[in-house]
Amino acid sequence: MEEVDVPQFFLCPISLDIMRDPVTVPTGITYDRDSIEKWLSNAKNGACPVTKQPISNSELTPNHTLRRLIQSWCTLNASRGIERIPTPKVPISKAQITQILNEGKSTQSQSKCLRRLRSISSQNNANKRCIEAAGAVDFLAGIISSNNRCSTSLSSEDLLDIDGLLEVKRPSDEALSILYNLQLSEEGLKTLVGKKNGEFIESLMRVMQRGSYESRAYAVMLLKSMFEVAEPIQVITLRQEIFIEVVQLLHDQISPQASKDALKLLAQIIPWSRNRIKAVEAGLIPVLVGLLLDCSLDSRRVNELSLMLLEMMCHCAEGRAELLKHGAGLAVVSKKILRVSQVASERAVRILLSISKYSATPAILQEMLQLGVVAKLCLVLQVECGNKTKEKAKAILKLHARAWKNSSCIPMSLLSSYPS
Numbered sequence: 001m002e003e004v005d006v007p008q009f010f011l012c013p014i015s016l017d018i019m020r021d022p023v024t025v026p027t028g029i030t031y032d033r034d035s036i037e038k039w040l041s042n043a044k045n046g047a048c049p050v051t052k053q054p055i056s057n058s059e060l061t062p063n064h065t066l067r068r069l070i071q072s073w074c075t076l077n078a079s080r081g082i083e084r085i086p087t088p089k090v091p092i093s094k095a096q097i098t099q100i101l102n103e104g105k106s107t108q109s110q111s112k113c114l115r116r117l118r119s120i121s122s123q124n125n126a127n128k129r130c131i132e133a134a135g136a137v138d139f140l141a142g143i144i145s146s147n148n149r150c151s152t153s154l155s156s157e158d159l160l161d162i163d164g165l166l167e168v169k170r171p172s173d174e175a176l177s178i179l180y181n182l183q184l185s186e187e188g189l190k191t192l193v194g195k196k197n198g199e200f201i202e203s204l205m206r207v208m209q210r211g212s213y214e215s216r217a218y219a220v221m222l223l224k225s226m227f228e229v230a231e232p233i234q235v236i237t238l239r240q241e242i243f244i245e246v247v248q249l250l251h252d253q254i255s256p257q258a259s260k261d262a263l264k265l266l267a268q269i270i271p272w273s274r275n276r277i278k279a280v281e282a283g284l285i286p287v288l289v290g291l292l293l294d295c296s297l298d299s300r301r302v303n304e305l306s307l308m309l310l311e312m313m314c315h316c317a318e319g320r321a322e323l324l325k326h327g328a329g330l331a332v333v334s335k336k337i338l339r340v341s342q343v344a345s346e347r348a349v350r351i352l353l354s355i356s357k358y359s360a361t362p363a364i365l366q367e368m369l370q371l372g373v374v375a376k377l378c379l380v381l382q383v384e385c386g387n388k389t390k391e392k393a394k395a396i397l398k399l400h401a402r403a404w405k406n407s408s409c410i411p412m413s414l415l416s417s418y419p420s
Contacts, residue, residue: 009242010070014039021088022067023060027051032062033088035125057129062088092120092127097134104139114143114174121182128182137188140175141195145173145203173215176207180222186229192222193230201226201242208245217258220249224265235269243275243282251287256299259291263305270309276316285313285322285329292332303340307347309335314354324349324359334373338385346389349380349396356396368378369409378414394419 012019012032018369021033027048031039040046040057048055067087074084097120104113117136120127147170184192192200209217223246227235250262264283270276290305313319323329330352338350352373355364355401368374380393397404397419405418 007073007132010073012036018085019066019070020085021355022063022070025055025061026059026065027053030066033060033062033091033126034124036060037124041129057126080322089123092123092130093365094130094134097131097136101134101136101139110143110171111174114171117176118174121178125183129185132182132184132188135256136182137179137184137191140179141200141203143175144172144179144207145200147175147232172207173212176215176218177406179318180218180225184225187272189226189229193226194232197233198234201238205239205245208249213252213254215254215359216249220246220258220265221261224261226267227265227268230268232272236272236274238269238275238278240278240281243284244277245328247279247282247284247287250284251290256302260299260301260305263302263309266309267305267312270312273316276313277318279313280318280322281314284309285319286326288313289326289329289332291326292336300341300344303336304344304347307336307344307351311347311350311354314351320355320359324355324364330355330368330373331371334371334376337376338383339379342386342389345380345385346392349389349392353392353396356399360400362403365403369404369407372409373409374404374407375410378410378417381419382414383419 006018008017012035014031014035015028017032017035018029019032022030023033023036024030025036025048027050029050031049036049036061037057039049040055046054046056067085071085071087073081078084097117100113100116103109104117115208117131121131154418158400182188201223204219204223208216211219223242246262246265247356250259250318253259266279270279291302291306308324310319323333333351337345352368355368374397377393377397381390381397401418405415410418
């Protein structure tokens with residue numbers, strides 16, 4: 001394709017790409033709609049990039065004159081490989097969304113309303129923000145909560161004919177999918193967390209108990225986003241059932257993304273001691289060990305997150321006891337050292353340090369020798385793996401030097417590096 005010089009006033013001041021949908025802000029500067037909307041969604045102060053004056057998404061005015069000039073220029077340069085920019089669709093308005101939500105209050109038209117919301121939200125991020133601003137968060141959360149409290153009658157629109165079989169498509173499943181994909185603002189997420197003293201969280205728990213695999217995945221991914229902005233008191237008072245369902249979802253491995261978000265969710269809520277106890281009672285330790293043992297899981301991130309959670313769990317006596325009770329607990333932690341990443345190695349050594357400090361009975365010390373854990377710690381001192389990891393490995397070896405230093409279980413090539 002022949003290189004073409006694009007007129008400067010056709011370019012967006014932010015991205016320097018040709019404008020497809022030029023809009024003018026109150027400061028008089030014209031931008032490409034997609035570029036300025038992304039800027040405003042990421043910028044903390046919501047200011048015009050050029051003048052630094054405050055602006056908002058609602059103040060973007062289409063510049064039809066410039067858009068027609070750009071389209072004419074594209075047509076004139078068609079022989080040089082320039083494609084004509086299509087006329088953009090008129091952005092959805094808050095009033096239009098409000099009308100759709102009002103129509104959706106009727107049970108008979110609920111499915112139609114949800115399909116329209118999904119279609120509108122999938123077009124661009126501006127539509128998502130408009131849907132949230134019109135009050136769709138409460139509307140969608142209400143459908144999820146009411147549908148999961150009781151069984152509702154299904155219309156013909158709620159049934160999909162797949163290969164001659166009828167599959168139920170519940171309104172709550174559709175609402176949950178839309179709510180997650182809206183990529184809610186911090187304010188919207190906080191609204192969900194505090195809704196009626198945790199009623200919505202209870203609804204998501206019921207989804208994880210009896211929903212489809214897809215709905216369970218959406219539920220845990222939405223919970224992860226919600227607890228990123230939750231207040232400490234809302235985290236500390238979580239019910240035991242939440243931990244049980246999240247651990248069960250991890251055990252079922254319904255999707256890689258759902259598993260990662262479940263691990264991240266647990267990382268957000270178990271730093272509090274009472275939540276660590278709830279996680280232990282929910283059976284988290286054997287599930288984490290299982291994830292680390294699963295050879296099909298070659299994801300570095302899953303390994304790092306699992307080791308991070310095990311490290312947190314080892315801050316309490318109950319967590320350490322559960323890890324030591326598992327037949328493969330110590331072995332799999334040791335195995336991950338020097339095999340996954342520097343981050344994983346450091347976390348694994350931290351776990352062993354907690355065990356060595358607070359749970360080192362003679363039987364455990366002997367098991368660590370026989371499993372090769374001590375030899376692996378000696379190896380850490382000989383290779384490049386980060387100073388913090390080496391310092392912790394050295395601390396463990398010094399802590400129990402009397403029991404380990406002269407053991408025949410440590411190869412002579414490694415025994416020479418045993419710290420004095």
